[in-house]
Amino acid sequence: MTYISESHLKASETRQNISDDPVRGQKGFVLRTTPNGVFNFYYQFLNKNRLHPETSKPVREWHLIGEHPDWTIARARAEATRLAGLVAQGKSLTAVRNQLQTLARSTGRTFEQMHDAYLDYCTEPVLRRWGTVARKESHENIRSLLSRPLAWWASRVTSEITGQEIMELYRSFVAEGHPAQANGVLTCLRTMFTWAMHPDRAFVTSNPVPTLRGDDRATEVSDIEDGLVLSADQLRTLWYGLDDPKCPGRRLTKLVYKLSLVTLLRTGECVAIRRADIAADTVTIPLAITKGRRSPKARDVVQPLNSLAREILGEVFSIGDPNREYAFPKSRGGRKSRSEAQTNKPYMEQRSLNILSRASSDTRDQIGIAEYLGLPPELTPHDLRRTSACILEQLGYSDAEIGRVMTHKTKDKDAAAVTRKHYLVPVKIIEREIADPRVKALNDLDAALREILGLPTTGTKELPPPSKQLAAA
Template sequence: MPVFITDKHLKAEASTKTYSDGGPKGQKGFVLRATPKGAFTFYYQYLNKKTGKRDWEKIGDNLEWSTARARAEAGRLAGLVSLDKDIREVRAQQCTEQRAMGTSFRRVHDDYIAYCSELVDRKWGRVPRKETWANIQSALKRPLEWWGDKVVSEITPMDVKKLYDSVVAEGYPAQANNMRGQIGTLFNWAMHEERQYVAKNPVVKQLEDDKVLEKADIEDGRVMDIEELRRFWFGLDDPDCPGSRLSKLALKLSLVTLLRTGECVKIERELVGPSHVTIPLKHVKSRKAKKARPVVQPLNSLARDILGEVFSIGKADRDYAFPGARTRRAKPMSQQSLGQLMSRTTEHANGYMGICEYLCLEDVTPHDLRRTGATILSELGYTDAEIGRVMTHKTADDDAAPVTRERYIVSKRVLTMKPVIDRRVDMLNHLDMVLREELGLPVAQALAVPLKRLAA
C-alpha cells in the first residue's frame, strides 16, 4: 500500500522493504528500498514505452540525497518520461557535462593548502594561517593520490571508508584517523559559503564497530619506574646509544624541566639565563589563549649542567641550543626527529635502531618523560595545581591550569621510597631568607648540637 515517504521510514527493517510514495503530496513512481543492514536507496519506477516493461532508475542513497530532494528528482524524471525522453540517456549526458565542469579534488586540495600556508599576522609574528600546514599536506598525500582527478562532489562516504581501511590494513590506525579528520576539515572548508565547492561532507560519523582502537585509547600513558629511569638516563651517556649527543641531551632536558620536547629544541641561546630559560610566545603551545605569554621556566642544577654541556658542543654562538642537522642548522632541531629516534627499530624500512630498542625499553615516547616527571612530583606530595604550573598548562583566565590527572598522573610507583614533605618547612625557609635579606641579618648558621646533660 502506498505511503507518503518521510525520514521516519529510514530505519533498519528485519527484511528488505519497498515503500511506494503516495498521498496527496506524494510523487507517483517514487520508491524507497530499505534493507536489514540499514541501506536506504531512492528509485524512480516507470513504464518504459520502448520495451513495454517497468524499469527502475536509481536516484541515489540517503547519504547523498535527502527524502525531499529525491522526491523532487523523481518528479523531474516523471516529466522527462511524459515527453518520451530516455531518462537514462538524459541523466548520463548531464553527468558528463557536470564532470566536465566539475572541480577536481586536486584543485580543492591545492586551494586549501594555499589557504593554510598563507602568511597572516598573529600577536607572536607573521606566520602561516595554519602553522602545521606541512603536516596537513602530508596527511592528505594519499587522498590526493587516490582522488586527484576525481570530481570532488562525487566523492562518497564509501570512498572515504575504503581509503581509511587501506591505511588501517597497513597497520597505521593513528595515521588513518588523522587522515580522516583532515579530509573532514578540508570538506568543511570547501563547503563554506565563500567557496561552495561542495554541498555535503562525505566524512560522516563512524559507527562504534568501525572505529579502530589506538594504543592511546587503551593505555592512558607510559611512566618509567626507577629502574627504567636509571637505564634511560645512563644509557643515553653510552656512546653506542643511537642518536647525536645533542638529541639525547634534549630528551634529558625535557625530563628535568618538564618542558615539552617541542619547546626544548626551540630554546634560543640569548634567552638562556643563569637560573631560568624563556620560551618565546611563538613557540608556546597555548599562544592562542587570550592571556598567553612567553614561558619562563626555572632551571634546576641538572638542567644547568645539561645546558652547559649543550653549549660546549658545536658553535657556542649559534642561535638555537639544539640546531637542526645538515641543511637545517639555521633552524632548530625538529620535535618529530626525537620521537622517531626513540621509536624506530631495525625492523623498520630504514633498518636503523632506536633508543628504546637499544636500551630494551618498551614504547617510551618523548612525552612520557613529562608523565614520569609529573608522577614523581605527585609522589612528592605536590598538588595538581602546582604540577600544572610547572608543566606550563595555561588557560585564558588563570595563571595555570591544574594538571590533567587522567593524562599525566599515572597510577604507577616511580620512587622506591616516598619522601615525607612538609610544605611548612619550605614556606618558613622562604620567610627566613626574605627577612634576612630585607633586614640585613647575617646568613643563617647551622644549629649547634646541644651538650648532653651531665649525670647528677
C-alpha cells in the same frame, strides 16, 4: 492586479512593478519595467520568519528570476510557482538557491584542485601576534595527512566522493594498525570539506565525511592506556645509556631528551631554545613556539632552570660553535626531508627525535635508542615529560602545581584536566617514603611566625619528659 502578458513588455517612463493576477496567474510573480527597456522577472513574498527590527513586521523578500528575453513570461511564471512551493514547505529560498549555484559551480572540479586550493589557503602568510606565519602552522602535517586521499582521488570530481569511499580510506589505515592516523585523516578531511563548502569556493554543497562516535571510531592506544612511565631502574638505564658513545643518535639529540626530562618542557620547545633566551636561572620560550599562544592572554613561557638543566645546557654549548644562536641547531649535510626543505627552520627538526623509538626492522639502517638500551619499544619523547610529572606527584605536589610547571594553561589557574588525565599515572617511581607535604607547610609557617615575632630561628627545644604520674598512668 493584472495578468502579465506580452503587452506589458514595453519601456515605461519610470521603473514600474507589475504584479501578476493571483487567480489567473501566480501570486508573488512580478515584472519590473524600466525606462531603458530592461525587463526583469521577480518572485516576492512576506517572510514571516524574518521580522523588521524596527516595525516587528514580516520582511518582504525579493528574489530575481531572470531577465527577458532569456526568460519568457511562461517560463518565469513557472519558476515563480516553484519558488512559491518551496516557501509553502517552509524552506529558505536564499539557502536553496545558493546551494544550486554552488552545485553548478562545483560540477567537474576535482579533488586535486580542492586539495591544492586548501593547501594554498593553509600556507598563506598571515600576521599574528607572534609575527607573520602560515595561516595554519601545521600545514606540513595537513599535507602529510592528505597524501593518501590525494593519491586515491586526485582526478575524481569532488562532489561525487561519497561517505562510503571515505570510510574505505579510513579502514585502510586501521587495517595497517594506525588508528590514530586514521582518525587524524578523517578529521583533516572533514575540516577541508567544510572549508570547501563556502560559497566563495563552492567545491561541494555538502560534507560527505561521516562523524564517528563510540564503537564506530577506531580505538587509539592513548584511549585505552594511561601512557608509558619509566620506572626508577628504566630511568637510570636511559640517563646513563644516553652517555654511551655507542648509543644511537647525535649527542645533541640525546641531550634534548635529558633537558625535557629535567625541565618538563616539550621537546618541540627544547629544540627551539636560543642562546639569548637563556638567563642564569631561567629559559624563555618565545610565544611563536609555545602551544599556549592560542590563548588571547598567552605570553612567552619562562621556565626555571634547576642545576641539572644548567649542567645540560652547559654541555650543549660545549659542542660545536659556542656562540651559535640556537642550542640545538639543524644538522649540516645529509638528505633533507620535504618538511625541512619547506619550513627551513634554523633549529633541529622535532621529527629527528623519533630515533628514540625507531625499531631495527625499520627500513632505515640505524637502530633506535629504546631498542639499543632494552627499554620499551613504544617509548616516546613525551613519555619523559610524563615520567617527571609522576615524580612530582609522588613528591607531594598538587595537580595545579604540576600543571603550572608543565605550562598547562587554564583560565582559573587551577589544574588543567589534561594534567591528571594524560600525565599522572599510578606507577611508583620513588622507592623511599615521601614526607607528608603538611610537614613542609607547617615548617614554613613556623619560620614565618618566628620572623614576624622576632623569635630566634636556630636551635630546637626538646619536649619535656612525661611526669611520673603520667608515666605511671
